[in-house]
Amino acid sequence: MTLSEEDYIKAIYHLGKGKNTSVSTNAVAEQMKTKPSSVTDMIKKLSEKGLVNYKKYQGVRLSESGERTALSIVRKHRLWEVFLVDKLDFAWDEVHDVAEQLEHIKSEKLIDKLDQLLGFPKVDPHGDPIPSKEGLFNKASKHLLNEVSLGTSGLCIGVKDSSAPFLKFLDKNRIALGDTIKVIDKEEFDDSLLIEINERQFRISQQIASNLFIQIS
Amino acid sequence: MTLSEEDYIKAIYHLGKGKNTSVSTNAVAEQMKTKPSSVTDMIKKLSEKGLVNYKKYQGVRLSESGERTALSIVRKHRLWEVFLVDKLDFAWDEVHDVAEQLEHIKSEKLIDKLDQLLGFPKVDPHGDPIPSKEGLFNKASKHLLNEVSLGTSGLCIGVKDSSAPFLKFLDKNRIALGDTIKVIDKEEFDDSLLIEINERQFRISQQIASNLFIQIS
DNA sequence: ATAAAATTTTAGACAAAACTAAATATTAGT
DNA sequence: ACTAATATTTAGTTTTGTCTAAAATTTTAT
Numbered sequence: 001m002t003l004s005e006e007d008y009i010k011a012i013y014h015l016g017k018g019k020n021t022s023v024s025t026n027a028v029a030e031q032m033k034t035k036p037s038s039v040t041d042m043i044k045k046l047s048e049k050g051l052v053n054y055k056k057y058q059g060v061r062l063s064e065s066g067e068r069t070a071l072s073i074v075r076k077h078r079l080w081e082v083f084l085v086d087k088l089d090f091a092w093d094e095v096h097d098v099a100e101q102l103e104h105i106k107s108e109k110l111i112d113k114l115d116q117l118l119g120f121p122k123v124d125p126h127g128d129p130i131p132s133k134e135g136l137f138n139k140a141s142k143h144l145l146n147e148v149s150l151g152t153s154g155l156c157i158g159v160k161d162s163s164a165p166f167l168k169f170l171d172k173n174r175i176a177l178g179d180t181i182k183v184i185d186k187e188e189f190d191d192s193l194l195i196e197i198n199e200r201q202f203r204i205s206q207q208i209a210s211n212l213f214i215q216i217s
Numbered sequence: 218m219t220l221s222e223e224d225y226i227k228a229i230y231h232l233g234k235g236k237n238t239s240v241s242t243n244a245v246a247e248q249m250k251t252k253p254s255s256v257t258d259m260i261k262k263l264s265e266k267g268l269v270n271y272k273k274y275q276g277v278r279l280s281e282s283g284e285r286t287a288l289s290i291v292r293k294h295r296l297w298e299v300f301l302v303d304k305l306d307f308a309w310d311e312v313h314d315v316a317e318q319l320e321h322i323k324s325e326k327l328i329d330k331l332d333q334l335l336g337f338p339k340v341d342p343h344g345d346p347i348p349s350k351e352g353l354f355n356k357a358s359k360h361l362l363n364e365v366s367l368g369t370s371g372l373c374i375g376v377k378d379s380s381a382p383f384l385k386f387l388d389k390n391r392i393a394l395g396d397t398i399k400v401i402d403k404e405e406f407d408d409s410l411l412i413e414i415n416e417r418q419f420r421i422s423q424q425i426a427s428n429l430f431i432q433i434s
Numbered sequence: 435a436t437a438a439a440a441t442t443t444t445a446g447a448c449a450a451a452a453c454t455a456a457a458t459a460t461t462a463g464t
Numbered sequence: 465a466c467t468a469a470t471a472t473t474t475a476g477t478t479t480t481g482t483c484t485a486a487a488a489t490t491t492t493a494t
Contacts, residue, residue: 004451025472038452040473045450057459057472088330098324107315113305221481242442255482257443262480274442274489 013070127158230287239276344375
């Protein structure tokens, strides 16, 4: 597997996850910041290698083996993120680009030992689950904050958007994974929420709420 | 810098280090396991970028900036080796290939933090010095075991050949860095040595001796 | 000193992964 | 159902790093 092939597999995985449908050429092109024609070329190659199922004009879908490959890359990415935060004191908004490079390192032993060093973590610094070696997830039930009913409280366990600007916003507002969040009130006009975290009450917009996962107590 | 450019810079560095002379195209080709014509092409590119000094038919030599680049790669390689051995329990004969990949990861912060995590080591698991961020070495005086005079004793501080077979041989014979070695006798016929390590006396060939560095007490 | 041998460079090609422009297929709007 | 708009693929180039074969230069050996 070349670096580029791995990037495509990961892109197709992320675009297709959840939905049970195939991924369009254009969507992959946008994700990969490349042109649709380049995507077609690469998809053909991946298809010949049996990593994706592809019929002209019908989009792509990962095959069994493509899925395994994707999960192994995601596993590596997330373990490296944990390493960067737990062992090297990176902030959670600084890890993405480095993990993006580290995920391509080829050594099964390296990843097994890293997993061990980190104490077999189940989630990465953004609360995303780390697939096991066998490609299995912790399917913990989690809810977007903007979708839970008024009065609900729960543990903040993850973010949907893990871009640096959003994570920095959370830091600035002292919202961290592990905090208990309670939804006090909802404003009908703009769907903003009044929430309580550690005795503090404040208002967050719908955009913020729709990117925070909580586990309902 | 592409991956390939970095590999060439490193190869030229290793071939030229010590000697104060330029490196031949053929030598680089052999080291890189590629053809001389490919080397010529790459050298031209590196020369345009100011990383090497090159005149047709006269071999190459790293420029100031090429040297800095090489040292930064060597620093990364050796720090990762320490990480693999100290933190992930790799054996010293298993680290090379993985470090070869890790050395290309681009993040200054990553390397600084790694250095800190490891306690600012001065040498890698094979006893090779780790350049500082500024590209400075610990120029500890070390001697090849086959070159010291009879009766000399000292600390085993490094290996010249760090290939897996040689390192495995040392493990099997319970010779490790940090051991005190004394040269008891030398056989004129084949230049083999009778040495003493931890009360044990045994004979090693000239080939072995010429790949062990000691620091004379 | 010069011919033979070895080394190095040039020229021309190829594979991977990207691109642009043009052609083709699908989807959507009326 | 048919046309317009959109999405996708094809064809033909480009760039990077490699290769082979041939030409040029340097070194070695008589």
